Amino acid sequence: MKVLSSEPENIFIDGIGAVSPAGWGVLPLREALAKGEPLPAKELARPGWTRPLRVRSVPPPSPRPDFMTHPRLRRTSPITQYAVAAALEALGDDAARVRNGSLRLGIVLCVMTGCVNYSRRFYDETLKDPATASPLVFPETVFNAPASHLAALLGATALNYTLLGDPGTFLQGLALAADWLLSRRVDGCLVAGAEEIDWLTADAYRLFARKIILSDGAGAIYLRRQSHTAPSVRLHCISEPHLFSSKKQRAHAAQRMRAELPAGNPGHLLCDGIQNLPNMDAQEQEAWQDWPGARLSPRAILGEGLAAASAWQCVAAIDALRQRQHPAASMSVVGCNEQAIGAHFVIS
Structure with a gap:
């Protein structure tokens, strides 16, 4: 167990962000959890079936976030949009410090299924007619695409990792971020966990756990060596x-x-x-x-x-x-x- 309790090893939470089936932001998440009632499931069509899959997906943002107009995000799939929204909420005013180069930001993105929307689309096009499979889609299929887009949006040039694994990987990301901070490799570190819904993953998960309802979204935690919030x-x-x-x-x-x-x-x-x-x-x-x-x-x-x-x-x-x-x-x-x-x- 890694204990971070001695004075030189204090790691503080400087910000949090979320996008979930409850909505865009930490406040809708807090309100949904306070009610304590499962959010209603939505139907997701599965090709070849008359019976849809059941999922809990992120609702459309209202209003549309300004960052979605950034040229880097023109072709991105939902997972990148969720990760960026949660990250910007967690960073708050420090996003500007990253952009002007006064803060070295480390980024750790944690995923299990990753960019499945474009992966399914790319291979679907390839199997149907290789001549029509768009090469523009392929860069969005790799696991580290969201972290790359986030870094480009922020102008972050420090360490940037994507961790792939089961849901526990997010806590591995926190441990990695703490290590970077304690070794002074970064001034702050953002750890995000993000996923996106697709019929392919919903159907695949159903084969192992039929009653599970998959959902998508993102959460982000911003870590620093000093506390800048109250309570700390x-x-x-x-x-x-x-x-x-x-x-x-x-x-x-x-x-x-x-x-x-x-x-x-x-x-x-x-x-x-x-x-x-x-x-x-x-x-x-x-x-x-x-x-x-x-x-x-x-x-x-x-x-x-x-x-x-x-x-x-x-x-x-x-x-x-x-x-x-x-x-x-x-x-x-x-x-x-x-x-x-x-x-x-x-x-x-």
Whole structure:
């Protein structure tokens, strides 16, 4: 476990941003979670089927964000638009400092399915008629396209990584960002988790978990070595990533992750990955059965947003601390096929 509690190693949360099925911004996310009611699912057509798939997708923005008129974003798919919107909200006024070169910004983008819209479109065109497959589409199929667009929009020239993995990868991104900050490689670091809906991924996920409702969007956290907000929210620790390849190993991984995080008390918050699906939730529920405090389950309300959902969990936990609802919050991600990992945030 990486503990970030000594004075020279303090890592603070300087900003948060979100785009979710609840809307564009942290406020709609906060309001949806406060209501505690699952958002309604929408129908998504699947070619060759008469019965549609059920998803929770991001609503159109109103008004349309100014950044969407940027030339770099003319052909981008939704995942880039979501990531940019969440990032700009998290950065706030520091976006201007990145542009003028006075702040070295590191960027870590975390995804599981990535740019699937254009990937499906490109291969669909190729299979139907290779002569009509547009080469202009291909650059938007690579996993690091959103991070590249974000860096170009901001004029960021420092470290820029894209991490690919299951939903737990977002917390790996936080650990990487903390390492960059502590080694003085960057002045600030933005960690984003983003996904986009496509019938291809919704149908693929249905083969393994028929009752899951996929969703899309993004969440972003802006980290600094100094606090510039009140109250100050600090990243206290991140557990080791505990890997698994079976249900039995998944249960053990969840328990090992839980053991590395603080025990908690009645005033603390647990932001978990529960979706109200017993078959999927059992291992995480068992690992946290002794939790003494309040609980919040964003996935049960917003849907399974994969890397974006883990980002929403972090954003929701940090937002609750900023609202002074709790003095500390733990984060639990028991991924779908790779790792169990957790984090703990506190008010300093």
